[in-house]
Amino acid sequence: MKRDILIHPDPRLKKLCAAVPDISDEIRTLAKDMLETMYAAPGVGLAAPQVGVLTRIISLDCAKQDAEPPQAPEPLIMVNPEIIAASDEMNVYDEGCLSIPEVYAEVTRPKDVRVRWLDLEGSEQERDMEGLWATCVQHEIDHLDGKLFIDYLKPLKRQMITRKMQKLKREKARG
């Protein structure tokens, strides 16, 4: 089932999310819903707090489906993900966020990261990630700590974006 994506500013997007203690049916349903919501948006990543659930789960799929030939979908769910190593080399990417629609800004992050997480069977997984996957996984893990990509920008730019989103939300509320 598709869920509603929270739009910034929302206090739930600023919260530290709790670790998942065990993989329950509720968690499996949430994971399935997150993938469905992410693909429908469409987006390459989604974190549970973006659908109002303050728990440490993210979904990703950075396979290039618009490439020629298109890459096969690669849905990935990470429970309690952690960055366990990061390259000194940095990378700049023009980031966006499903909770901050139609806003893009350059963010600098480590180019490569090693990530550890639990899959939906409760098994520990580790993977080296690079390119868009590395950017995306860092962006999504930030969400679990209540951090948005605009928090990396200068305060003036961040305030401008926040005001734009407040206006967008007022317009949406009026319908």
Ligand SMILES: [Zn+2]
């Ligand atoms: Zn985001």
